[in-house]
Amino acid sequence: MKSINIKTAIPGPKSTDLLKEKEESVARGISTAYPIAVEKGVGAVLTDIDGNSYIDLAAGISSLNVGHSPKPVVDALKKQLDLFINPIFNVTMHKPYIDLAKKLNQIVPGNFQKRSVFFNSGAEAIENAVKIARRYTGRKGIISFDRSFHGRTMLAMTLTGKVNSIKKGFGPLASDVHHAPYPYYFKDERTDEQLVDELKRLFQVSVSPEEVAAIILEPVQGDGGVIIPSKQFIQEIRAICDQYGIVLIADEIQTGFGRTGKMFAMEHFNCTADLTVMSKSIAAGIPLSAITGKNEIVNFPEVKELGGTLSGNTLGCVAALEVIKLIENENLLERANEIGRFIKDKLSFESKHIGEIRHLGAMIGIEIVLDKQSKASHRSFVSDVVNKCFKKGVLFMRAADGDVIRLLPPLVITDDQLNEAMSVIVNTIKELEVL
Template identity: 40%
Template sequence: MTEAVFRLSQQRRVVTELPGPRSAALAARRAAAVPAAVASSAPVYVADADGGVIVDVDGNSLIDLGSGIAVTGVGASNPAVVAAVAEQAAHFTHTCFMVTPYEGYVRVAEGLAALTPGTHTKRTALFNSGAEAVENAVKVARLATGRTMVVAFDHAYHGRTNLTMALTAKNMPYKQNFGPFAPAIYRMPMSYPYRDHLPGPEAAQRAIEQIERQLGAGSVATIVIEPIQGEGGFIVPAPGFLPALARWATAQGVVFIADEVQTGFARTGTWFACEDEGIVPDIIAMAKGIAGGMPLAAITGRAELMDAVHTGGLGGTFGGNPVACAAALAAIEVMRSLDLPARAREIEALVLDRLETWAAELDVVGDIRGRGAMLAVELVRPGSADPAPEVANAVAAQALSEGVIVLTCGSYGNVLRLLPPLVITDELLTDGLDVLERALRAYGSRD
């Protein structure tokens, strides 16, 4: 295992109020040019980024605990990725794989066949975003099975296209007044241990009984599920929930689609989160961490499913862009050489030690959960399990004022999510956790 090399100093440094004057000036220009519908979590404008830091236009160096929503696991300017992008761009930036194909696309497909769970024969198609990947996975499942109904779950997030909005559970801001949505999508109860207190197999049986009673197994084309839910609150289903669903799907001829857009590529301590319970999806949807920050997505599935689609049925002008493919090949090699799945487990051990202390001492902390470098703190009103989104927002704002970027999420908006770059140093991560702890302790402790 080699060590990560950084171009920028890996230290937090706040030299202005946040946002600083240059960020404020850019915000004014943005307001005149960009619709308010396109929101940003942090009002600081980026000039540079490397490893675990983001440097803004005012010279502040901020600790990045968001990784661009789990994208820059290898860092935002990893030298191997930068070199691969530059080399490919010097030759050609685009030809469209559907017109004149190129080796990079094939190499990525070969790599994903080897990397994803299962030894069965696989095929891969490349796209641009996680939503595109999920939507195309559903297309494949419907065509291959000849069925139409799709099962999604409470608290799910799958994207912002019409079909993936229908799959997504949360109304605001993702679905409000954007309908009507794609039909034949049905929502079932998710395993949410903190709130339903059900063992995994029991929670799975609850969902299965509803599917069979309301839909009929023979009408269901696919189950689409995140092995650990992302935007819904980093919900980790109880052990046994996912395997029971997968077994039922196999027995009923239902395609099991694992949405690993946020969980994939070493984020949870394995290459893919479904590996933790030995699940082999029929189709796996990927994006985010795949290409070191370049836009790329993929679906890898059983050959008999993928090959069922007629010629020309999958594709897109920019899908599998050659520069993005070069970035993916370099990023995956970095993940291997640095053993980033192991690094994610190291991050888990370091962070969970702190989170467990917070849970024991702070009555605003209702639950801590996650896996690898995908960890969360669910905040509640003291003495209850009532969500406290106002506390999550206040803590994130206070952390930002001290130079730490942390994201919120959850169906109730009350979850702090920790998604540091996998190459972050222990020292920088510890500093970021110190800042978060100070912000949280402002809301009281257990007697």
């Protein structure tokens, strides 16, 4: 059955009018990837205010792993709204906060006693993870990696390993943050050993390891281009942290909650973090973020040293509990693996511009190149693919500096929807390659 239903020119007149209002009323720094306004979203399909339907392979940049408006989540939210919205946990407790903390303590990787604490956004949780690590170790230094993305607040922005559209013009940045190279096997010929040596060189020229509070990494760099390191690299970072008493922070904001075929991506590397940071898909689109980690680290700050007015809001906690149930009950971890295998198979045709297909579960990056010899970026081709697929009713995002097609389909997407969307993408690439 066809999911795509194009009724009018894209964007339609209603979306175009609303876009004009947005440009007059909303700060231009807030970007919108597509010039349409959503009226309804169900599963993997969005319908705009002009009546056009789209297969959504962006899923809110992996915020909607269980799809748009999943019924169990919606029902739980409606039930909670009839009781109370949010009494603010800093004033009075509520059970969903404690129930979710207990559940995360069970499912986050690590064979040790854990505690959890909640915040509003991924960036806020990242900043609090750094606070906790500094408080626990009594140290200042933080090591992050090239091409990483950790958020847009001041410290999270400093941790992020890219400048354009993130840091440029917003300085001075936070102090005591150092960046090391991260694997990028397609374009960077350095071995894991050489990359680890580069990190260790920081200890010689920039900061003593005894002054480093934390090393923070994304198990898979999402915004950086769906870059997947080796087990060896991640385990070497873990060994360095163990050697020097450094807290290892895993930013699972984009990789978490089933996206990679496991509940958390660190499970692929047979390695555990001391602190795991979550947001995005944790609550099906309701603002919520979390830090779960070793009891002695998370519990180290004194009473009142952590918090936030709306942190751990009731609706987010209720939604998150239902999200976890959906992932477990609907076998969405295996579905993520099926989706990834299907997409890679569909893209395995002879192409002069597809340089590499990277995926872990349903987190897919398609590196587009000018030619396979030079591996030079071909951003204009990516733009053409995105725009033409949009006109045909398929939505997805770019990554890196615009030279990687990033596919993050909802894990509840149907076979028919996935097949239709991939037919559009494959045919579009083939059409553009002959022009």
